[in-house]
Amino acid sequence: MDIEKFNEDIKAKFPSIKTIEVINIKRLMIYIPRELLLKIADHLFNELGMRYIIVTAMDSKEGFEIIYHFSDDSSGWIINLNVIIPREKPEIESLTPVIYGVEWIEREIMDILGIKFLDHPKPERFIFAESWPECEYPYRRDYKQEKE
Amino acid sequence: MGKKKIVPLGPYHPLLEEPEFFKLYCDGEIVKDIVWETGYNHRGIEKICQTKTFEQVFYVVERICGICSTSHPFAYANAVESIPGVEIPLRAKYIRSIVGELERIHSHLLWVGLAGHFLGYNTVFMWAWKYREPILDMFEIITGNRNSYAMFTIGGVRRDISDEKANQLKKVLEDFLPKLDLLVGAVMDDPVLHARLKNVGTLTAEDIHDFGAVGPTARASGVDIDIRRDDPYAAYDLVDWNVIIAQAGDVFAKAEVRLLEMYESAKIIQQCIEALKKDNNDEIKVKVKDIPPGTGIGRAEAPRGEVFHYVKSDGGNSPVRHKIRAPSYTCIPTFRRSCVGGTISDAAICTAAVDPCYCCTERMAQVYDHSTGKKIMNAAELIKLSQAKTRELRKKVKL
Numbered sequence: 001m002d003i004e005k006f007n008e009d010i011k012a013k014f015p016s017i018k019t020i021e022v023i024n025i026k027r028l029m030i031y032i033p034r035e036l037l038l039k040i041a042d043h044l045f046n047e048l049g050m051r052y053i054i055v056t057a058m059d060s061k062e063g064f065e066i067i068y069h070f071s072d073d074s075s076g077w078i079i080n081l082n083v084i085i086p087r088e089k090p091e092i093e094s095l096t097p098v099i100y101g102v103e104w105i106e107r108e109i110m111d112i113l114g115i116k117f118l119d120h121p122k123p124e125r126f127i128f129a130e131s132w133p134e135c136e137y138p139y140r141r142d143y144k145q146e147k148e
Numbered sequence: 149m150g151k152k153k154i155v156p157l158g159p160y161h162p163l164l165e166e167p168e169f170f171k172l173y174c175d176g177e178i179v180k181d182i183v184w185e186t187g188y189n190h191r192g193i194e195k196i197c198q199t200k201t202f203e204q205v206f207y208v209v210e211r212i213c214g215i216c217s218t219s220h221p222f223a224y225a226n227a228v229e230s231i232p233g234v235e236i237p238l239r240a241k242y243i244r245s246i247v248g249e250l251e252r253i254h255s256h257l258l259w260v261g262l263a264g265h266f267l268g269y270n271t272v273f274m275w276a277w278k279y280r281e282p283i284l285d286m287f288e289i290i291t292g293n294r295n296s297y298a299m300f301t302i303g304g305v306r307r308d309i310s311d312e313k314a315n316q317l318k319k320v321l322e323d324f325l326p327k328l329d330l331l332v333g334a335v336m337d338d339p340v341l342h343a344r345l346k347n348v349g350t351l352t353a354e355d356i357h358d359f360g361a362v363g364p365t366a367r368a369s370g371v372d373i374d375i376r377r378d379d380p381y382a383a384y385d386l387v388d389w390n391v392i393i394a395q396a397g398d399v400f401a402k403a404e405v406r407l408l409e410m411y412e413s414a415k416i417i418q419q420c421i422e423a424l425k426k427d428n429n430d431e432i433k434v435k436v437k438d439i440p441p442g443t444g445i446g447r448a449e450a451p452r453g454e455v456f457h458y459v460k461s462d463g464g465n466s467p468v469r470h471k472i473r474a475p476s477y478t479c480i481p482t483f484r485r486s487c488v489g490g491t492i493s494d495a496a497i498c499t500a501a502v503d504p505c506y507c508c509t510e511r512m513a514q515v516y517d518h519s520t521g522k523k524i525m526n527a528a529e530l531i532k533l534s535q536a537k538t539r540e541l542r543k544k545v546k547l
Binding site for chain 1: 186187190192194195230231233299357358359362372373378379380440443444445447454456458460468471473477478483484
């Protein structure tokens with residue numbers, strides 16, 4: 001894959017992309033608005049045939065940062081889609097209808113950060129027990145761990 | 149139509165390192181659906197890593213998995229070292245590759261042995277585990293431990309491999325390869341294993357793409373991916389080796405890929421040993437003072453597939469976010485395609501085929517009658533069922 005050509009093509013196809021940044025050798029970060037997620041993920045996964053790796057979610061200064069990692073195995077590049085959603089309204093469209101393998105990690109993110117994935121086929125708890133208290137999300141910055 | 153029954157595999161069963169729970173929805177003998185439940189052993193390692201220094205995280209991630217305890221430090225080292233852009237010494241690259249490949253050999257032998265056991269073919273189990281012992285002893289000689297090697301550090305490795313140890317390793321491999329020939333012959337030429345494993349739990353290349361499955365699971369379905377070649381790290385681009393691919397996608401193909409990969413691992417180690425002997429530079433690590441703010445993404449090819457680590461640093465002592473993806477995370481969901489449509493007796497080997505981490509020694513699977521809730525089959529009987537199928541097939545092929 002020619003990364004410069006890839007950058008030009010993707011910018012032309014999706015003009016609402018905020019910025020594209022090479023964060024490291026063979027690592028590309030594409031900052032996108034929330035509305036673009038399903039379309040651009042579909043393009044990478046189905047049209048370009050990239051392999052879905054995983055989704056990382058974190059509580060950062062700007063809000064909840066969700067990063068979708070894709071791998072282009074022909075060239076070794078990792079393409080990351082970075083979406084930031086506001087802390088006041090933590091919800092985003094589920095990617096499971098596009099990529100079947102995303103189901104588990106979205107449920108995990110629901111558990112650890114309390115982000116709601118709209119239209120998720122099975123929005124149930126994944127790693128936490130039923131007895132884990134509601135609205136306690138240990139990966140949020142304001143979570144206070146009880147000292148033993 | 150028979151009554152629909154639920155066959156629970158788990159929460160503790162011998163195929164997986166961590167307790168997991170599969171519900172097999174069965175119609176008679178045929179598995180109609182499989183549902184997975186987890187969380188029994190969630191240790192919050194990603195959260196723990198945020199409270200440790202970059203150096204300490206190595207010892208935490210090493211304990212994610214007991215069998216592949218080098219893969220996680222490998223991927224983590226690649227991720228952290230990419231933030232300041234550290235180039236590690238050549239000698240450290242070769243040592244890292246040697247440890248990584250020795251681990252692949254012992255992990256694949258462990259899988260082959262256990263797969264043989266589940267099928268009622270205990271000769272393979274005995275042989276594979278017997279040949280694995282010298283490899284584990286070698287680990288002790290090189291790293292000081294049979295498991296959790298603590299070899300990696302930021303900027304290189306913690307211990308050197310002397311010429312004397314390298315010669316010992318060479319000798320162990322020379323002794324091992326003829327035995328591997330024997331084992332590969334026992335598996336590949338056995339008509340019962342052909343009958344038992346071919347066309348069982350087949351995954352197509354599309355299934356692999358849908359779930360993002362990796363490693364031998366993907367390569368057995370003709371998907372040509374291997375991080376060691378596609379995104380080279382350590383010394384993998386400095387030595388000559390091949391990626392093993394099979395086309396069939398069934399359990400037999402997965403066994404074939406793993407068996408043949410051991411030859412490639414031996415080839416890599418032998419070349420690394422020669423390179424170590426020629427290399428007169430004693431430097432095994434470079435000093436890395438601070439990790440600047442930034443994002444590092446590292447990956448490594450574990451015996452089970454790609455391990456992925458995402459590390460975010462804000463310039464402080466510890467990572468502010470550390471995301472870990474182990475290969476089983478994307479390989480286990482493929483059971484929905486590999487087990488469904490097969491029989492209950494094949495479910496054990498189908499779930500074992502992706503090589504989910506083995507560690508637990510107890511099996512608590514029981515069959516309940518869905519209507520009465522009465523127990524009708526226990527764990528030992530389930531294994532017996534799988535082994536009985538092998539015996540029947542053995543009679544059929546007149547062995």
